[in-house]
Amino acid sequence: MGVRRAAKGIGEFLVETVGETIAEALLSLLACALLVCLVFIAYLSWSLSPRLTVVGGGLLSLFLAHGAWVTFRDPARGRRRRGVAAVTTVGFTLTAATAVFLLFYATGCDCL
Template sequence: MTVSAERGRVHRALRRIGSFLRELVGEAAAELVLTVLACIILSGLVLAFALGRRLNPLATGGAAGAVLVFLGYGGWELLRPTKPVRRGRLAVVAGAMFSVAVVVVLYASNCGCST
């Protein structure tokens, strides 16, 4: 085996290791950003609910109930058996908001602010 062939193998191995490390660091940074963002969103929602409850408890409870019904509708639209019927815009938006809410809850459960 020649020296240049050996160098080529070493360079390929180093490139693969570098690519793996870049991907690993990128995924760790993305996880950290998503967790921090979820904690900020959760803290903001708790603060808004607490302040709203102090100002007008009935309106705050009604708004929270409406959001829960909307998220429930989105979950139902996502999880129901598919039909050949085209879904409307409201169903798509509700499903997307349900998906975002699930991701936020899952990431917020990993941070210390939810305990």
């Protein structure tokens, strides 16, 4: 019985290791593709109109700054986030999550 249990344990370990390796490779590939798409969008935008790219970057920065401010400030009692505050909070949260994802998985990306 000891041999069967050991073989089953080794088999489970190998399946888990291979699964983690494949998942890590897929996440790295996804992060690299996302990074390439972001760089391509910035390049395409800059090649079409540098002024509009700078203005768009400034507006995006204001949008994200407002989202961060709304996220980290103390809300008034009995008031929920509405309208622009809710949209900027969601935008900031998605951008922060994307940045953390790229930080963890795109640091070893040799595609650039």
